[in-house]
Amino acid sequence: MKLDVKLTGAEAVRRQLLRLGAQSTQKALDKTVVDVEAYVMREAGQHTRTGALFASVDKRRIPGGWEVFHDLQRAPHAVFVHWGTKPHVIRPKAGGDYKSYKDADGKTRRKGIPAGGRARVALRWPSGGQFAFAKEVRHPGYKGDPWMVRAAQLAPALFARHVQDPINRLSAPGA
Structure with a gap:
């Protein structure tokens, strides 16, 4: 007895898996930037007199990712509070x-x-x-409080967590 197996559509499945992988990476990056922005806002909010420093935190898309920043038009003192002064x-x-x-x-x-x-x-x-x-x-002088540096150091762990979460959900019992 001879058994022939013909596999079709493998290339389409491969393309779909690559597309899903890219989408999950982008979703993880989007979730990471939301978490980083929230962290920066929380940390900047500790230096509150007028609320301008907290309100100056923003994010925007840049080629290849996102950028979390302080709008220096809104809070020109952000640089001095963050890095300190002599x-x-x-x-x-x-x-x-x-x-x-x-x-x-x-x-x-x-x-x-x-x-x-x-x-x-x-x-x-x-x-x-x-x-x-x-x-x-x-x-x-002022020592400074480099919360943006801490946020940048925290970002890779947040990204890894957001990448791993969907994998954990798929591999969970009963998934």
Whole structure:
């Protein structure tokens, strides 16, 4: 007795399996970026005064994946809170040397001083129900809190978990 077996459609099955594998990888990446964004928002939310740092966290697609970032238009201080600063001197914004220039009316102006305004000569901040003033302040620096670095270190483990979850569900008893 002779038994012939003809296998057809193997190439179509192979293509389908490759497509499903690519889809599951993309789904795992999409879930990973949601988890990373949530982690970054949680960590940035610990540094809250105005909520701008928390609100500046966003994500977007880039070629080959995703990017989680801080919108520096919304929270320009994010870089300093994240990486920290060395000790430095803080002076009034418009203090120091000025460059003269001619405005549209031909009047000579000094850069940094509004029309009809005066140069700022002191810093001011609330202290004990009143305002404190100083010509300059020696800031001791700030250590920083690199939550984006921690999120980047966490991402591979999150991705691996999201890739493994569907496999675990398929291999579970009764699946």
